[in-house]
Amino acid sequence: MIALLHRDLLLATRAGGGFGLGLVFFLIVVVLVPFGVGPETAILSRIAPGILWVAALLAALLSLDRIFALDHEDGSLSLLATAPIPLEAVAVIKAAAHWLTTGVPLAIAAPVLGVLLHLDPSAFGFVVVTLLLGTPALSVIGTFGAALTVGIRRGGLLLSLIVLPLYVPTLIFGAEAVRRGVDGQDTATPLLMLGGITAGAVALLPFATAAVLRMNLR
Amino acid sequence: MTIMSMWEYANPKRFMGWTGHVLPWAFGGAAVCLTVGLIWGFFFTPDEMRQGSTVKIIYLHVPAALMAINAWIMMLVASLIWLVRRHHVSALAAKAAAPVGVTMTLIALATGAIWGQPMWGTYWAWDPRLTSFMILFLFYLGYMALWAAIDDPDMAADLTSVLCMVGSVFALMSRYAVNFWNQGLHQGASLSLDKEKNVADVFYQPLLFAIAGFVLLFFALVLLRTRTEIRTRRLRALIRREGQ
C-alpha cells in the first residue's frame, strides 16, 4: 500500500505528471480575477477568500482525470483490482496521492496568492486551515468522479460536470468559515461542518469509488 | 393459482402490456386535471391582497417544484431497485424520468424568476430555495450526461445508479449548506398537509387539481419514455443480430 502511494506520488511529480500544473493554474486564475473585476483594493479584498476557494477547487478539478485514466489505459488498474489489497484501499490511496500533490500545495500557496488579492491579514490563517480541512473532501469526491468516468474516452468535461455540483457543500462551508473569520464572527459551526463533510466523505465515498471501479472493470 | 408477485409487472414484456392500457388514461387524466386546475386557477380565482394577480403563478410554480424533487426521489428508488434486484425496466425508468425531472426544475426556476421580479424586485436572488433548485438542475444535467456518455446499457445503468445515490446525499447536504449560507426570501412551508391554512382555500382547491395534473403528466411521460427505452433496447439487440 505504501508502495502504491509512493508510486503515485512519484508519477505525479515526474515531468509531465501534472504536479505543478495545478499550482500554475491556481496562480493564473488569481491573476485573471483583477482584470475581470477591476483593481480596486476594497473589492478585491472583500472577494479574495471566495476567489481563492473557487480557484483552488478548479485547480483540484484539473488533475482529477489523471487519477485512474493512465492506470486504466496501461492495464495496471486491472492488476490493482486483483492485487491482495482491497479496491477500497486503492481508492483511498489514490485520493491521498491526489491530495498530497494538489490539495496541500494549494493550501500552502493560497496565502501567497492572497497577497495579490489584498486578502485581509486576519484571513490568512483561516484560508490555510479551511483549505487543509476541505481539500481532502475535494480529492475523495474527485476520485469518485474519476472512477465513474474512467471508461469514457474524453471524459474530462463530463467529469467536471459531475464533480462540480458535488463540491457545493464543501465550498459553501469552506468559504463561509473564512468570511466569518474575517468579520470576527463565530467560525466553529462552518469549520465543524467542513470537517464533518471531509470525515464523512473520506469514510464512506471510497466504498462507492471501489464499487464503481468494479463495475467499470467487469 | 399462484399469487403474482409485484415484480411481475416489471418484466419488460408484461410492462409493455399493462402500460399500453394505462398510458392513454394517464395522459387523459393529466390533461383533464391540468385543464381544470389551470383554467380554474387562471380565470376563476380572486387576486391575493398583497401579491395581486401574480398569485396565479402558484398553479405552475408549486406543482413543478414538487415534481422536480419527486422525480429525483423516484430516480433514486428506481436506481436502488436496479442495483438490488437488477430489473432492467427499473433502470430504464430512472433514465426516462431524468429529462422529465429536469424540465420540471426548469419550469420551477423560470416561473420563480418571473414571479420574483414583481414580488422581490429581482428575477434572481441567491435565496436558499432558488439556489437549491439551481443545484438540483446541475445534478440532473450531470446524471443525464453520464447516461449519454456510456454505450454499454447495463454499465450505464450501474454507474448512473451509484451517481444518483451519491448525488442524493450531496444534494441534501447542499440544501442544508445553502440554508446556512443565506437566509431566504421565501415564505415558510406553503403547502404541507397539516398546514393547509397557509394557503387560503380559494387558491388551495385549484392548486390540488394542478398538482394532480402534474403528477399524472409525470407518470404518463415516464411510462411513455420507459416504453421507448425498452423498444430502443430491443431494437439495438435486433440490429446487432442482423450485423452478425
Added chain:
Amino acid sequence: MPDLGKYVTEVLLAYGVSIAILATLVAMSWRQSRRVRRDLEAAEARKNG
C-alpha cells in the same frame, strides 16, 4: 379574460413559458416514441420475413 391588473406580463409570461416547455417535452417524447416504434416494427419484420 380575467383582469390581471398591473402584472399582466408576468402572469401571461409564466403561463406561456411553462406551457411551451411542457408541450415541447410531450411532443419530443411522443415523436421519439413513434420513431422507435416504427424502427422496431421494421426490424421485427426483417427478422421474421
